[in-house]
Amino acid sequence: MNWQSLQRSRLARILLWPLSLIYGVVVLARVRAYSRGQLQPNRLRGAVISVGNLTVGGVGKTPMVLWLAEKFLAAGKRVAILSRGYRGTDGTSDEIELLRHRLADRVRFGVGADRFATGSALEASQPVDIFLLDDGFQHFQLARDVNILLMDASRSLTNEDLLPAGSLREPLSAMTRADILIFTRAETLPGVTAAVTNLSSYPVFAASTKLLGFCRFGDSSIHLQSAEQIGSGPFLAFCGIGNPQAFFRDLENWQVPVAAEKVFRDHHRYTASDILVIARAAESAGVQALITTEKDAKNLAAVTFDKFPVYIAIIDIEIAQEHDLLSLIHAKLAAHAGVPS
Numbered sequence: 001m002n003w004q005s006l007q008r009s010r011l012a013r014i015l016l017w018p019l020s021l022i023y024g025v026v027v028l029a030r031v032r033a034y035s036r037g038q039l040q041p042n043r044l045r046g047a048v049i050s051v052g053n054l055t056v057g058g059v060g061k062t063p064m065v066l067w068l069a070e071k072f073l074a075a076g077k078r079v080a081i082l083s084r085g086y087r088g089t090d091g092t093s094d095e096i097e098l099l100r101h102r103l104a105d106r107v108r109f110g111v112g113a114d115r116f117a118t119g120s121a122l123e124a125s126q127p128v129d130i131f132l133l134d135d136g137f138q139h140f141q142l143a144r145d146v147n148i149l150l151m152d153a154s155r156s157l158t159n160e161d162l163l164p165a166g167s168l169r170e171p172l173s174a175m176t177r178a179d180i181l182i183f184t185r186a187e188t189l190p191g192v193t194a195a196v197t198n199l200s201s202y203p204v205f206a207a208s209t210k211l212l213g214f215c216r217f218g219d220s221s222i223h224l225q226s227a228e229q230i231g232s233g234p235f236l237a238f239c240g241i242g243n244p245q246a247f248f249r250d251l252e253n254w255q256v257p258v259a260a261e262k263v264f265r266d267h268h269r270y271t272a273s274d275i276l277v278i279a280r281a282a283e284s285a286g287v288q289a290l291i292t293t294e295k296d297a298k299n300l301a302a303v304t305f306d307k308f309p310v311y312i313a314i315i316d317i318e319i320a321q322e323h324d325l326l327s328l329i330h331a332k333l334a335a336h337a338g339v340p341s
Helices: 003-035 061-074 094-106 115-125 172-177 192-197 244-253 272-285 322-334
Strands: 047-053 079-083 108-111 130-134 146-152 180-184 204-216 235-239 258-263 289-293 310-319
Touching (some): 047 322, 061 079, 061 094, 061 146, 061 310, 079 094, 094 108, 192 204, 235 244, 235 272, 244 258, 244 310
Parallel strands (some): 047 146, 079 130, 146 180, 235 258, 289 310
Antiparallel strands (some): 204 310
């Protein structure tokens, strides 16, 4: 960021600070209304595990939901995922389509603003053992049995303001509501995993992003290629996700040579004109191919790429002390009478 941009950013934060103050009062009043019992959450019959965060922007919620779904499916549980379907249409979104692609018909989906209503509809047709509530930390309307909060280890929230001046949905003190705290992208800061692992008396864990491989856009096969197999590049990397810098940093860590970057709005649906802009930037940078995220690939259905091949990065997460985390989740589920463990 240059000096002029930095000055504009500071000015915007100053001008928006009064709105952040009002926002904070509203948020606090809402939290207190639920904590004092003035407002009551609705409870589903199945156990509810919430995965959320304190900020706008990506922290790895979708990979975490996918990871949990796979673990519970492996344990023989009937799993459903509840999502608002943010910026989606027709009962789906890019994140939902990504999860559907990975999990297929092994998991049921409930998409809508009223997560209790969608969850109740799923239960009415077939029992559900585990509901995974995507982006649910601030969704107080639905009672949950385990509250998992994700924090991006690569992003400092020191002196960060509440919306709209900053990126915080709630003050940092809201962390105390979490049953389990997971620092994502731990691989970006040396020592994070070791430090978190040493906090054995606290429910804190570290998660790292793992590259599974790359698939070519438009290729119906499930064959994944390594970073070496997709060529020596250079590449143009583009994305429309909550934290684009994290993706670019991942590519650097995976030793994928990137000569140019293009950033679009989170959940951006690509058009033919967007592809033209990307192609021109790619030609100018002299790249050999394009590279993007799995979530972005779900927003590319309406376009074609004529001049450059496009590769999609397929990722997973690895959690230090995985067994301890799963044991803790099961213990918290078992602590609720009548909840499957």
